[in-house]
Amino acid sequence: MAGISNTGAHVLEVIGVAEGRNSGRDADVLASWRRCVNDHRLDPARPSAPRIVTQRELTQHRQDSEELLSVARHGMEDLYRRVNAMGYVLLLANGRGVTVDSIGDAQLDRELRHAGLISGSEWDESHVGTNGVGACLATGQAITVHRGDHFDVALTPLSCTAVPIHDTTGSLLGVLDLSHLQAPEDKMSQALTLEVMKSCARRIEMANLVRRHRADWILRLHPSPDFLDVDPIAALAIGADGRITGMTNNALRLAGPGRPLIGRRIDEVFACDIDDIPRLSRTQAQVEGCLEMQAGGRVFARSVPPSAPPPRRADQPELPQPLRSIHGGDPAMRQLALRAGKVLDRQISVILQGETGTGKEYVARAMHDASRRRGSFVAINCAALPEALIESELFGYVPNAFTGAHTRGKKGLIREAHGGTLFLDEIGDMPLGLQARLLRVLSEREVLPVGATRAEPVDIRVISATHRDLAGLVAQGQFRQDLLYRLNGLVLEIPPARARADLEWLIERIAAATDGQPCFSPEAMALLLCYDWPGNVREIINLCELVSAMYDGACVLPDHLPGAIADRTATTRLPASTVSEDDLLQLLVEHGGNVSAAARAAKIDRSTFYRRLRKSKIGTVA
Template structure:
């Protein structure tokens, strides 16, 4: 359709005339003109949010990206080779995850089918994501269904993703840059995207309900245990505390499900749930609906005994268990980080662990792998790694596992180009990347392309350096016991010296210092002479007193001049017995 005809048809809709298009398209066109004041002839480019805005949207969507990642990977494999691109947007229309052909990246970016693009209707006009957000229903906006002339070549099919409380949480979109003219050509895309959205909702409900009863439904016994259509989660009294959107439609009778007792919705009570577990044939697990119909039910018992009162502690106060608990003592920053790592461990979210050299990035990655209960673990040093090495290592791991990429900032250009395809081809391996650079430096310095960075950094964990940790004393005692046996101990003066050091080498340096001290000590007691000397910053070889005089004994200015911490200057002053002039 030429632009003039498109404008004429929009004018007809505004005059109340029928066009034969879907009603949601007509309604959106009217909003574009009457509410947003848009001009269909203007070729407004895609709206891309700023880097800081994108980080905010991405962080807020972390939980949803984790729930959706497996379904997106499965869907992308289904449409491989057909030039489809998959977008996952948040409820505001901002794309927070993306799967597309690397050969089309520039063209997709130009069309706005990329990370950070905002497809809300008030910015993009009539489009799949915007119409889906507005209606709350699956839609296809095909070619000149789009309002703006910049997007009339696209075909976009979108489905909503609701959280377990019934609120719109995200939109899953499958789009084409070019497609056949008939809108019916996208019927398969509609079927695929709605099925994927349903699976994302199911995965989210299951992840959030490990300590609750879950009742899943299907109209067919064959798919009940493997791909159910709907599900609700229940508290101990049988009250609904979570539901997928399909369950709400199936059971709500025009009102919400949350807070309803299951026996008022179905022909069973909470005491009947054990009869619907896997030990009975699926065809015998029949559940009566209030309208006289019936479905097949699958009940899943709580994975742990229910507690009398829900744990309301904050993540930093909640106890971290398992192998992750061995990584820190009483340090608030580490407690928050490990609580986050514990929640992310069983998900499919790719992780980026940042921190200074020796701060424990690989140790944290291995602990997350162990907590995830995945089987295979492949660790690769990015410096010098070649594509065939990564391909061979991944091909040797047929079961779900973890791929650890150490020093991702050192990836060769050929690896950077090949890695997205390798990750897609081996989607059963969850990537965990480590870097000595800060997250912003990896992007701002163009160390990694944005597409690869966001493929690897589903969530970022930043390890604090040892000098900032409040559990240094605990770490010293723990490493001393591990490296030197249970008999060695530190004198108070030796312990004070270790506590006062800056530890530029972090945990690795601390471990080496304790190894040397244990070897030099002539008894089971480690004293000051047994400790290797601390490395001195190059600038401190200068006459400290002369630098202090030059800075008028201003500690902060002296520290900046020498490139060290203010506390280091104070320690050196005391050690050398220096005194400020009267």
């Protein structure tokens, strides 16, 4: 009866506030209640728990939130290390209220899932009512929604403290939320949590400003000189022309009410100009400078000089050589390289998805070589290791941990990858029991060797690969959903060899890297380009090694090719005359304008395809 009574009292309080009656709750909570009833038409008597989006939807949300994930991940991990013993869970939501990342105690998995405090939960205020993430998104302001502050009575055990995260132009990227399953009754217990979260958001925005504006001066600001180098309250990026190019969100207050900052000259905001900025740097100033603001008041400032040359234009992205070398112009691989380049030095896990043999390890190694990580690249084939050995191989063991163990112990592959990259190939084949241990390694960034009593910290970048449908394995109970959420930061689809527009480049590159460097005649190459390559890159490598051994130094002719390739092509290749102009157009549409792929599908060479296009005047594809 007490539960029913409490529910009824909560519903009556919400309705009363919506009708204009007073309540002792914070003004931002009351404003949210009124929005929920009057604007969103929500009923406080009807539970509206957060919806959990599908795995496909979550993948799309994460891909759309790459900037947010790259901005926030390091700050999230640093914050969680400080609060992980207090029962909190840390959520990162995008601008639509969907949790795209989360860090929590794996032992509380069931409770967190029941409360919706997991990746994939949707917290928009118009659907769930008053909650930390939803109210923060609605107002753009930090907020603590504590227990009975929640609109939905089912959420009243929770305490949620949420802060906004902005990009360097002031646009809202998402929300960082720290929630507790069973917080104390007194809301004042969360006052320190709110200040910690605000400080964390400032540091995240500061790190993003420094990263994105390496070619500009950074002006760090604080009302007190004692905190400039510890936790500046705001910061600005200033270009060589003296105009403001970026900011942390707190800097808006410097401009005066309703006035923008981006694009304004520094002398419009402060009583100084661009020539004064270097004098505020540590190399030229013995003490922090004090700047008068044009809007009134003063602030202490420290300038940091540019750390990089001006960035290239957006239409000429600069990629490290290892990533530039993974393709020869194929559009899908070019886009993959660009997306991979954005997360090279971020603690964002990557899944490489594609058919067996498409070169997933090659791409993973290229990402490692292109990054700043100087540790080892350690590749583990989760399908090849015997289940009885995989635990000791991955986690290592202490001396004499079990019968047959080496007296000196074993470091383990995860610790071998410390400071580098851990590549988990065929992750979908990892036994369920070990998935739980791997999840703990990724969550806590530490590994417990077999037989040890104390965990050891590890700094690893994880790249996984699979040809299987991980979401389907989760539905079948063969793969942990929480591990998938942890691994599934950025999904990169590697196209099969038969779909690549740079197939000829790929074959020639593999041939050049093969002992003997086989050379294919134009006729042989034409046959290779028409073959479907079910074994993908791996099959191309095998072919190159075979013809190099069999025909050392000789140019490879059609008769030298394995029968499976020659016979398949001879029986399936269509004469150009049997393919109509309408067929060509349909193939071109189906392959997204990729002429090479469309020509292979038509079983004609690229030049013939072009010639037929021009003759029929279907298009003018270049």
